Amino acid sequence: MTTFDSTKSSLSELLRDIIAGKIQLPDFQRGWVWDDDHIRDLLVSIARSFPIGAVMLLEAGGEVRFQTRPVEGLERKIPKSQLPEKLILDGQQRLTTLTQTLALDEPVDTRTAKGKKIQRHYYFDIRKAVESPYSLEDAVIAVDDSRQLRSNFGRDVDLDLSTRELECKQLYFPCSQIMSSDDWEATLHQVAPEQFGAYMAFRKLVLTPFRTYQLPVILLKKETSKEAVCLVFEKVNTGGVALSVFELITASYAAEGYNLRDDWFGSNVRNVDSRQARIEKDDLLKGTESTEFLQAISLLTTHELRLADIQAGKTGKQVRPVSAKRADVLQLPLSAWHKWANSLESGFRQVGRFLRKECFYNRRDLPYSTQLIPLAAVLTQLGDRWLEPRIYDKLSQWFWCGVLGELYGGAVETRIANDYEELLRWVDDDEVIPRTVRDASFRPERFDTLRSRLSAAYKGINTLVLREGSKDWFWKASIRELDADEIAMDIHHIFPRAWCERKGIRSDRYDSILNKTPISYKANRKIGGDAPSVYIQRIQHEKQVKLNEEQMNKILATHALEPDLLRSDDFDRFVEDRCSRMVSLIERAMGKRVSLAEEKEEYEMRDEHVFSS
Incomplete structure (x- = not known):
């Protein structure tokens, strides 16, 4: 059809x-x-x-x-x-x-090409139109809301069309009369009958095309x-801003008398009572999208429908699937919003608590916002049970498998739905392992390509290092404490770039996450481009620092590295050792083994190739 x-x-x-x-x-x-x-x-x-x-x-x-x-x-x-x-x-x-x-x-409320708001009435200059029918753009005239054209900063009136008589005498035809010009023609007959011939030519040339x-x-x-x-x-609106699911549902709910936009964004100037504002009181949840919230409601609603189908004895394709897909979100009735919105809001707040327990403290450090959708829905269903050690450990393992396996980038609606349903089942059945936990893997060679803090895995590994208690190399505080106090932080090369280039070390090796760590801007300035053996001595003997070697080594070790290898300027052994230490952190978080054999072989083959060339 x-x-x-x-x-x-x-x-x-x-x-x-x-x-x-x-x-x-x-x-x-x-x-x-x-x-x-x-x-x-x-x-x-x-x-x-x-x-x-x-x-x-x-x-x-x-x-x-x-x-x-x-x-x-x-x-x-x-x-x-x-x-x-x-x-x-x-x-x-x-x-x-x-x-x-x-x-x-009425005058048209428009704007100039530069965006300045103006009011305009539009006319055709009849003489110009008839004389130059192929240059009609020169015949279109716009005057202000007083129907006048002014110059000299508004002091001089160059054209006055403020009355019908003035329009007729000067042969300027108002566009508002194009579809029906009887009144205008009657006035023209009275005040300028000699102009009627020119007008009739204009009527055939311009008005007829409009009317037909x-x-x-x-x-x-x-x-x-x-x-x-x-x-x-x-x-069909590719030139504009894409229409979101939220806007379409807002228009649909409004037809039932409910203002979803006011619910989410608020109805007052400060919007302090909006649902979005309440969620974003937690800094980790700032930027939570309305569409993400609707996807979580879709999970809760379609799961409820699925259970009802199963209880009714339906099987196979008769049973509706759990879904966060666009088509199913668009079908959410207003009753679903009323039923789940408040409890899901609480679920999102619990997500903030979960993330802090996993040592995330800043929104920019979160690997994926999409992974929070099934998590919020699951925590909504579990209530306080998510804090039970056995359940919490499963949630943590699933979270880190998604992050370090980099499984929540791109289109993930199917994974969101599967994880939501399988996480709930895994809570009570140890055998039903979510596919994100099963699918996730981390290959050590990935370290070589992790060079930007925009990567989900990069953010995750950095957080794993920080939650071991990484301390700054200058200030007497942890990196977390300094970040919370808004002291300027840097992700800095441990073996400085300038030193590595002098030693002929390739950029793909020295730019790897294995050779980077977060320290304060102050500590970074003390490093410069010197060898680690030089800058470590300089930092620990600063009059503001004054640490002995053992004390300094304890601080360095909090960054998942071996201080002696750093002090000996042994880049290759340092990288190999740090790879092993980070792999241990990853294995603990994912609950999976990561093989280092292939990585070691790859480094040896690569170094051999460089030497032979």
């Missing part, structure tokens, strides 16, 4: 239905934003009978219900009781422009699904 029709509609018919409120906008459509240049270009295109693209409308009255609003400029002219017959999905900017310029007497103009119209039928509406809207 086809879900759309393709036809043509006259511009006059479309404008008539828009003014009558039969065609309106779905509430998820953004505001009208066209500037003065775009408006002029559109008027010229129609006057010259050029195509301006198709319009896409959606039949109203189907299962997909949205809050609607009139086209801009008609808000006070259309009663709220007027229900639309069709909704504009594509063509909002063009249809709004044509409504405001051709069908309304046909637009291609694609009409989506009322049976079109909400998901299809969302996807179609995004496909």
Whole structure:
């Protein structure tokens, strides 16, 4: 069954239905934003009978219900009781422009190309249009809200069209009269009958194309699904901001009298009571997206439906799957939001507690925000049980397998749903191991390519090192304490880059995470480009530091490294040893063995190749 029709509609018919409120906008459509240049270009295109693209409308009255609003400029002219017959999905900017310029007497609220807000009335200079029909862009004139064109910073009036008589005498035709010019023609007969011949030529040249103009119209039928509406809207609005699931659901819930936008973002200026603000009181949860929250609600809702299907004796494909996919999120009824929103909000707060127990203290250090979606839903279901040692250890293992296995990048809706369901089952059944735990692996050669703190695995390994109690090399404090106090921190090369380059060590080796660690900016400045044996002595003998070798070694060792190898400037043995130490941290976090045999062989082969070359 086809879900759309393709036809043509006259511009006059479309404008008539828009003014009558039969065609309106779905509430998820953004505001009208066209500037003065775009408006002029559109008027010229129609006057010259050029195509301006198709319009896409959606039949109203189907299962997909949205809050609607009139086209801009008609808000006070259309009663709220007027229900639309069709909704504009594509063509909002063009249809709004044509409504405001051709069908309304009020000035058009637009802006300059630089974004300055202005009010304009649009006219055709009849003489210029008739004399130069192929240069109509020069015939379009815009005047201010007083219908005057001014210069010299507004002091001089260059053109005054403030009355109908002045328009007629000077032969400037208002665009608001294009679709019906009887009144204007009557005035022209009275005040400037000698100009009627020029006007009739203009009427044939410009007005007739407007009045006979046909637009291609694609009409989506009322049976079109909400998901299809969302996807179609995004496909045809590639030049704008992508429509989020949240915006579409907001428009849908508004049709039932519920303002989801106020719930999430707040209805007052400071928005301190919004759901988002309450969640983001925890710094680790700042940036939590509304769509992520909806995905978690989808997990909870579809899981409940799945259990109901199983209890009803359904099997196989009859049983609905747990899902966080877009199509299922879009089907969430308002009742699902009312049922789960408050408890899920609490679940997200528990996620903050969990992350702190795993030694995350700053949002920028979190490897994946997507992994928090199933975690929040699981903690919502578990309540305080997640703190039971046996359950907590499973959650921790799953979390680190996802991070160090780098399994939550890209499109992960299927993994989110699987992990949510399997984590809940694993809580009570040790044999049902989540596939993220089964799938996760870490290969030591990955250390060579971990060079940026933007990588999830990089962030994870850095946190594993820090939670061992890493201390700064200058200040008497842990790295965590300094970071919390907002003292400037650096991720610095342990063997400095300049020293490595002097020794002929390749950048892929010295830029690896194995040769980096977090220290304060102050400590970094003390290192410079010297060998470790030199800068360590310099730091520990600073008058503000004054540490003996044993004390300094204890501090160095908190960074998962061997101080003696550092002091001896033995880069190769240092890297090999640090690799072993980091692998131990990774194995503990993932609950899995990581083989070092391949890594050692690879280093030997690589070094042999460099030597022979």
